Amino acid sequence: MVSADRQDGTGGYGSLNGTMQTFLSEVQKDLAQGMLSPRVLNDPDIHRAELDRIFTKCWVFVGHVSEIPSPGDYVLRYVGEDQFILARDEQGEIQLLLNNCVHRASPVCRAEKGNTSHFRCPYHGWIYKNSGEWNGAPYRAKAYRTLDTARWGLRKAPHVDSYQGLVFACLDPDAVPLREYLGDMCWYLDIVFGLNEQGMRAAGDPHRWIVPANWKSGAENFVGDAYHVQSAHSSLEDIGLLPDLGESLSTQFHVALEGGHGLIITPNLLPEPLWVMDYPPEVASTFDLARLGAGQREFLESRYGVVGFTIFPNLSLIRAVASTERGRPPVCFTALRQWQPRGPEQFELWNWPMVWNSAPPEFNQASYEGSVFGFSPSGVFEQDDTVVWRGGPMVGRSAFARQDMKLNFQMGLDGMSDYKPRPDWMGPGEASTSVYGESNQRRWWQRWSEALASS
Ligand code: FES
Ligand SMILES: [Fe+2]
Structure with a gap:
């Protein structure tokens, strides 16, 4: 859309040109009226700007601490479209290292996971410690007598930190601390992942597959789109694997947080005594709710649970119940999911089923199976x-649609529904009275447009 107007002379978006800024101002005006241009779902220049402006500036999820428990453990990960090694070094520190040799850029690590103290580049044999430092090269005494070795380590993410076991990295040296970036989402992460000291772990390696859609469709769905369940997922009700979808839609609501983060909250779906977010007694009895604050305990005692969230930009959560076959008792499951951009027309979906370290193996197995049955x-x-998200790239590339088509984000605006602030909410953020609103989605897109417009 703006290629012809690219004027920064760098071939990139060191400074966004006027046309992009104008477009983003229009996006913000449109959002105030509950509209959005479909261009955002398939535009190469917007995509490039997202990589430059969002994925190098925001804290981005890169894995769970349970994936690299011991010194030397590593897994390959992505920030935007850049490949990194997430490694626990010999001192036990977590490092995020760009997986490209500083000699001629070859990937130094070609296994998806493993354990090693060093990475040896296959091209000329330079060697790096798992902390990223340069550690040697073949025929060093002949070839590199005066090399400034301190200067030639692997490129490291300047900030890596974790919260409740979730590891995030930020490529911006001037980043705010992770806890400040997550803000009030920490309150809800404590509830989802911090119910006891042992916490949760990834049940295995993340599932990964390509989806022919734009990554933002996943992020905005999980930040607030409970409305689609009655339509897109109605076949599950038809075959008896889900209860009355209209009923669950009528009892769920949103919480909007600063920073583009947002959640969908649900009352418990299973009957007593499964009162702690639908966990059965043998799991709930392993929880230590004294770890939580009074408001967080009130949340659980009110029989509320988190069914989904998105942390800006591209980490989401699903926490729901599923029966894997008719007649089998439904079980609660939890999965982290990440929408990894792969160009403007497709993304890679990464999915981590999560289980409790404290739970009986039988429950964790059933929970894992429920998770894979529903989301994998x-x-x-x-x-x-x-399937439905495929429409984004289609309309985004349509010459006709790009003339003046707008997507509708008006639910909840101007008296269109009973969507109101929920009084006396015990937690942080703005809770709503229902899910018949698209405020969380509009806020997510607002944050997206502000991130793209910032310098
Ligand atoms: S590219 Fe890695 S040693 Fe040359
Ligand atoms: Fe869905």
Whole structure:
């Protein structure tokens, strides 16, 4: 859309040109009226700007501490479209290292995961410690007698930190601390992941698969789109694997947080005594609710749970119940999911089923199976969603649609529904009375446009 107007002379977006700024101002005006240009779902220049402006500036999820428990453990990860090694070094510190040799850029690590103290580049054999420092090269005494070795380590993310076991990295040296970036989301992360000292772990390696849609469709769905469930997922009700979808839609609501983060809250779906976010007694009895604050305990005692969230830009959570076959008791499951951009027309979906370290193995197995049944490459929910998100790139590339088509984000605006602030909410953020509103989605897009417009 703006290629012809690119004027910064760098081939990149060191400074966004006027046309992009104008477009983003229009996006913000449109959002105030509940509209959005479909261009945002398929534009190469917007995509490039997202990589430059969002993925190098925001804290981005890169994994769970349980994936690299011991010194030497590593996994390959992405920030935007850049590949990194997430490693626990010999001192036990977590490092995020760009997986490109500083000699001629070859990837120094070609396994998806493993354990090693060093990475040896396959091209000329330079060697790096798992902390990123340069550690040697073949024929060093002949070839590199005066090399400034301190200068030639692997490129490191300047900031890596974790909260409740979730590891994030930020490529911006001037980043705010992770806790400040997450803000009030920490309150809800304590509830989802911090119910006891042992916490949760990734049940295995993340599932990964390509989806022919724009990454933002996933992020904005999980930040607030409970409305689609009655339509996109209605076949699950039809075959008896989900309860009355209209009923759950009528009892869920949103919480909007600063920073583009947002959640969908649900009352417990299973009957007593499954009172702690639908966990059965043998799991709930392992929780130590004294770790939580009074408001967080009130949240749980009110039989509320988090069913989904998005942390800006591209980490989401699903926490729901599923029966994997008719007649089998439903079980609660939790999964982290990440929308990894792969160009403007497709993304890679990464999915981490999570289980409790304190729970009986039988529960964790059933929970894992429920998770995979619903949300995974073969997940029955997942396929409903990924099919409908294909429309984004289609309309985003349509010459006709790009003339003046707007997508509708008006639910909840101007008396269109009963969507109001919920009084006396015990937690941080703005809670709503229902999910018949798209305020969380509009806020997510507002944050997106501000991030793209910032210098
Ligand atoms: S590219 Fe890595 S040693 Fe040359
Ligand atoms: Fe869905």
